Amino acid sequence: MLTTVEAINARCSTPRLAEPGPTGAELRSLFRAAAAAPDHGKCKPWRFVVVPPAYADDFGEVLEQAYVRRCALAGDDVDAERCARERTRLRRAPTFVVVVCQPRTDLKIPLHEQQAAVAAATQNLLLAATSMGYGSMWATGAAATDPTVREALQLGPKDTIVGFVYLGSLPTSRERRGPRRDTDVSAVVRTWAPAAKGRPDPAPATASKARSDRRMSGI
């Protein structure tokens, strides 16, 4: 089991995952971890829809129908290869979970905060899976807002799909790409000071390296 920081640094999107996926007990533990996300107002807006392997191709057919319908609406040609990709999409991983935000509308917590809580829950799910040694992938795409997909999932009018999450065992190291991190911390962090006590900071992207190093030194 990885530590939290190890799991954060090890997590990366893995588009093809192998058998086995998490066991039933592991999945329950992953959903408990997901539901431990910060949640303003205790809305518990997350819902996790597991599509079992036995229905993977049925859900794939929904994705294909949705794609064909989008083409018809846009007046585009249907691409046979894309149809096949949609139909077999869930075969990319042994475990497939749709993460849904089902917001509370009777509470004062704004929708965007409830969606933020579900995004945090999704990341918890990925990190918990990583710490157990599983690979993961968070995807969305056009299917995430498609009415055909929404209907198949029996979503309510205010519900949104936050992610399609794929889980499974990591492929052999040759096929695995591993995390690629290139974060320039100085480009994304600045230190605030009251306007009266300092000149406004220039945009970090245009600040000189020396200046951004000075700013960072206070952290």
Ligand SMILES: Cc1cc2nc3c(=O)[nH]c(=O)nc-3n(C[C@H](O)[C@H](O)[C@H](O)COP(=O)(O)O)c2cc1C
């Ligand atoms: C809300 C959300 C939606 C995403 N949708 C897709 C997607 O549709 N297709 C895809 O290939 N990756 C998708 N990703 C994964 C990102 O592309 C990926 O996290 C990013 O490239 C960084 O790579 P890493 O996850 O390996 O660190 C999504 C990520 C998030 C947070």
